[in-house]
Each structure stands twice: as C-alpha cells, then as structure tokens.
Amino acid sequence: MKIGICGSVYDGVPFDQTISYIGVDQGTLHLVHQGIMPIMAIGDFDSLEDKKILETLKIKTLPQRKDVTDTHAAVEYALEKNYDEIQLYGVTGKRIDHFMAIIALLKQYQDKEIVVYDRYNSIKILMPGRYCINNRQYKYFSLFAFEDTYIDIENAQYPLKHYLLKNNDPLCVSNQILEGGAYIQNNCPILLIESRDK
Numbered sequence: 001m002k003i004g005i006c007g008s009v010y011d012g013v014p015f016d017q018t019i020s021y022i023g024v025d026q027g028t029l030h031l032v033h034q035g036i037m038p039i040m041a042i043g044d045f046d047s048l049e050d051k052k053i054l055e056t057l058k059i060k061t062l063p064q065r066k067d068v069t070d071t072h073a074a075v076e077y078a079l080e081k082n083y084d085e086i087q088l089y090g091v092t093g094k095r096i097d098h099f100m101a102i103i104a105l106l107k108q109y110q111d112k113e114i115v116v117y118d119r120y121n122s123i124k125i126l127m128p129g130r131y132c133i134n135n136r137q138y139k140y141f142s143l144f145a146f147e148d149t150y151i152d153i154e155n156a157q158y159p160l161k162h163y164l165l166k167n168n169d170p171l172c173v174s175n176q177i178l179e180g181g182a183y184i185q186n187n188c189p190i191l192l193i194e195s196r197d198k
Contacts, residue, residue, distance in 0.1 A: 002085035005074045009093030013119045024070045043070040085113045092118045110189045122194040134181030138194035143172035149188040156182040
C-alpha cells in the first residue's frame with residue numbers, strides 16, 4: 001500500500017492524486033488547500049496557523065518535547081499501518097538540520113520504499129541491485145555512499161566501471177542520463193538524488 005505524507009514546508013510540488021495522505025503539522029493545511037482531506041493529522045501543531053481544521057480530522061497530537069521529529073512520527077505511524085511505499089512532500093525546506101534529519105530517516109528505513117519530493121528534487125535510497133534511471137522530469141542525478149560501495153554507471157554522461165565510492169567522495173554529483181536511460185549497479189545502499197534547475 002502507498003501513502004503520502006505532507007510536512008510543513010510544502011513548496012507546491014504536485015501531489016500524487018491517487019493516494020491517501022497524512023498531514024504533519026502545517027502540512028495538514030497545505031493538503032486541505034490542495035483539495036486533499038488527510039486521513040490523519042500528526043504533530044505538536046506548533047506551526048499550524050489554522051487549528052480549526054483539526055476539528056474535522058482524525059488527529060494524533062505529539063508533545064512539543066520528544067525524541068523524534070513530527071515527520072519521523074508520521075513515517076512510523078504509516079509503517080505501523082503496513083504502508084510499504086511512502087511519498088514525503090514538504091520536508092526539505094530552508095533548514096539544513098531538518099533536511100539532514102530526513103536523510104537520516106531514509107537511512108534508518110533504507111529497506112522501505114520512501115521517496116522525498118520537492119519542486120526540484122526526488123530523493124531515495126537504492127538498495128543493492130541494478131536500476132534503470134530514466135525519469136525525464138529531472139536533468140541530473142547524483143549518487144552518495146553511506147559506506148564504501150562499488151558502483152557501475154552506464155549510459156550516462158559520466159560512466160563508471162566498478163568504482164569504489166566512499167562516503168566522503170563527491171565524484172558522483174550532477175551526472176546526466178543519455179537516451180534510453182542510465183543504468184546503476186551498487187553492492188551497498190546508496191542515496192540517489194534526481195534534480196532539475198527549473
């Protein structure tokens with residue numbers, strides 16, 4: 001089952017209209033403004049400007065002092081409800097600390113299918129395997145290792161063969177797909193970021 005989660009810093013990226021959503025704090029209002037009624041609202045609601053909306057929704061109120069972010073709590077809730085594909089919107093924003101927390105969250109649940117979307121990027125983890133990357137919405141793709149990882153990149157502007165990508169190596173930033181799609185093979189989990197400039 002697939003579900004979307006919308007955080008407080010939604011930037012206007014189009015929602016997948018075929019799935020249900022959880023609103024996180026102010027993200028609840030963003031969903032309602034897009035004509036989407038969330039199945040659940042989760043958070044401490046410290047950033048929610050119009051709290052009246054909560055009167056019509058199923059909510060899970062979190063304390064302001066807690067060990068996880070509101071988004072983390074929403075992901076845990078979705079996994080508890082046996083959703084196995086999660087789309088995250090409105091979670092990249094201006095604060096780098098919160099963005100790094102999202103990357104850590106992806107790493108923590110690397111065996112789950114969780115994808116982050118904003119207006120310019122798609123971010124997910126690729127488990128060991130072989131993948132075809134061919135989403136023409138994005139001009140660039142970048143790969144980052146969490147640990148030493150052998151990778152192959154075929155049919156891309158910058159191909160690689162059995163390259164040892166270390167976690168402090170930025171070599172695989174800003175590659176481009178050639179006609180027919182790029183192929184990536186990796187033997188450890190890696191972070192894939194697909195990007196566009198506009």
